[in-house]
C-alpha cells in the first residue's frame with residue numbers, strides 16, 4: 509500500500525515591498541510546524557475517493573468537502589493527468605489543517621501546495637515544478653479572486669521568491685539574510701483575502717509607482733550584496749498597507765513600539781491580520797515577540813512565533 513505525506517510551510521505574502529510578486533517561507537525556530545500537511549494513501553474503503561480533515565483548524569473549514577481547496581486540487585490534478593472522471597484512482601486524502609484560515613499566513617496556499625506536491629509524488633512525478641506551480645497559482649486564484657503566486661511559490665520552492673511574470677519560469681529564489689529573525693503575530697481575527705483585495709484602489713499615483721519600483725530593485729540588490737541595513741530600509745508598503753491597516757486594530761501602535769524595540773522593519777503579512785517584524789538579533793526578536801503577544805493578539809486563537817526563512821519549501825515523507 510502506497511502512502512505519501514506532504515508538508516508546505518506558511519508564508520509571508522508581499523513582504524511589504526513586493527505586492528503580489530514577493531513572498532517568504534517561514535520556519536519557526538522552536539521547530540514547530542507552521543504549515544498544512546496532506547496525506548495521500550491507497551484507498552481500501554468502498555469509495556474510489558475518500559477525504560478527511562483533522563488538525564487544529566479543521567473545524568473552521570467549509571463543511572462540504574467539495575468546497576475544500578484540497579478536494580479541488582485533486583480534481584484539477586487528475587484532470588491534468590487526463591483522467592477526467594477519476595475512475596481509476598482510488599485514494600484516501602487527509603488534510604491536517606495546522607494554519608488558521610484568513611490569517612495572512614498563506615493558509616489556502618499551504619493546503620494547495622501540500623495537496624499538489626503530495627499528489628505529484630504519489631503519482632510518480634508526472635509534472636515539472638513549473639507546471640505544478642502554474643496549477644498552484646490557478647487554485648489560489650480560484651479562492652482569492654485573482655492569481656497571485658506570492659504564497660504558493662515560497663511555500664513550494666522555499667526561501668524568498670520573486671515572481672517573474674514569465675510562463676516558463678514563474679518564480680526565482682533570492683538570497684536570504686541568514687541573520688534575520690522574522691517575528692510573526694496572528695491576532696486571531698479573520699481577514700478574507702478576497703475582501704482585502706477589493707478595498708485596494710484600481711490605480712496608483714506616479715510617485716507611489718516610482719517608490720514601489722525603486723524599493724523592490726534596491727531590495728533585490730541588497731539581498732545579493734548581503735547588505736541587511738539597505739534591505740530593511742526599503743521595506744515600506746505603499747500599495748496595500750495604507751488601505752488595509754484600518755482592518756487591523758492596534759496596527760500603528762504596535763508598529764511604532766516594535767521599531768522602538770529595535771525591529772528593522774515591520775509590516776502586514778499578506779492581507780493580514782498577521783503582522784511581521786524583521787529583527788537583527790534573537791534578543792530583539794524576543795522583545796518584539798513579547799510586546800506583540802501582549803498588545804496585538806485579540807482572541808484565544810492568536811499566536812506569536814519567532815521564525816527564520818524556510819529554505820527547503822514543501823517536503824515529502826514516505
Ligand SMILES: Nc1ncnc2c1ncn2[C@@H]1O[C@H](COP(=O)(O)OP(=O)(O)O)[C@@H](O)[C@H]1O
Nearest residue numbers: 570576577609610611612614615616619700701
Ligand atoms: N484547505 C483550505 N485551507 C484554507 N482555506 C480553505 C481551504 N479550503 C477552502 N478554503 C476556503 O478558502 C478561503 C480562504 O480564505 P483566504 O482569506 O484566502 O485565506 P488565507 O489568506 O488564509 O489563505 C476561505 O473561505 C476558506 O473557507
Ligand SMILES: N[C@@H](CCOP(=O)(O)O)C(=O)O
Nearest residue numbers: 521528612613614701778779
Ligand atoms: N498578495 C496577496 C497575498 C495574500 O496573502 P494571504 O496570506 O492573506 O492569503 C495580497 O496581498 O492580497
